[in-house]
Amino acid sequence: MQYEKRDFELAERFCKIALGTDSFYRNVQTEGTEEESFAVEGLVPVDFTGLEPEKITSWQQAIDELQEIYHGYEKIQDVTRRNYMLQQVGSFRKVCLWLSGFPMSFREIAAETMFIDENPVGAGLLEKMTDQLQEALTEAGYQGTVKEQVEAWQKNRAIDGPEKTKEVLEQLLCEGKEKTLALGFEAIRDFDVHAELVYNVPYNAYCDYMSRMIYINGEVTYTYDELKHLVCHEAYPGHMTHMAARQQLLEAGKIPADAGLVLTNTASSPVFEGLADNGNDTLDWNEDINDTICKLLNQLQSICNLNASHIYYCEEDGPEKAKRYMEEYSFASDAKIKSRLRYMGYPFRKAYMYAYWRGWEAVERVWMKLPETKQADFLTYLYENMHSVDTVLQFEEN
16 A cells, blocks of 8 residues: 555544544443453554544544544545545444444444444355364364264363463464564564463453463363464464554554554454454464364354354344354354353444454455465555455455
């Protein structure tokens, strides 16, 4: 993307409005505060812009300011950048409308705050992926129904106990960092990420960029391969690496200020998650059939989480139906299902499960078509610019 002076000015103004709106939201927030780990995030979980928030005293003020910035971005010359920022500013404006009490259905929230396909994933794709999973498990020597095969694989590959889990995480973090550095991501050379197990939380894993920590749900039992995927997603080459690259570019004045914010439920969210979920493939860190099994299982569970969130909010007796759906189709443990239901039950995260699969789907769609000679260009495009699902797919047009 090409950045012009007007873009830098608009982005800085957008950030000040977003930060001011975040402060306003934190002051008026009344819903969902029982999930403290999400409540403390506000609207802006991460900010390394160094900018002071503008004073925002009402939702309407934020909405009007954002509308003006939106019209400014209509005149930006770079097509991809213009497309992204119109979606990003527009999506944050929709977040403000939603939180102000403007009536929005679950599907509207998914589609209009994250600019993604709001439809549940059809049963055909789920069946196809379940068949692929069974084929991989059979190739690995597991017998029985697919449910029996998954359970046997999980038992065989499980890391036993919190102490061993943390030990394996630290080992994988070191290995992941070295592989990420080998791809040229120098922004993470000078900081090390560490892991800590936490309990009674509504997530499987969480990245705290400012403290260089990842928090792993200690109530869930993980396989070695799942821990590797979590390390790729949360740290190397996922969230930690992505944000470090953005911070380095921002501080060097090479990229506009919006790269210094993480905004939940916006057009940037699916790519933030999808880029991280594609981490094993980015590093080519797929050593044997167990990695294939893990990827298929993770993708299947990501689709089930998306569908379950739709059931949760769009069907009668939704929470209980969503639980039964995940039990039947996701092959997830009771502890993992419990954390996922808590996650999607938090009001501001109600549609966020869509971000994971829709983002992974978009990044993988481009990645799998690329010749090796184009992979580095795609990574530069992803990590050195901000993106929505649509602008990721625009790489195919450039």
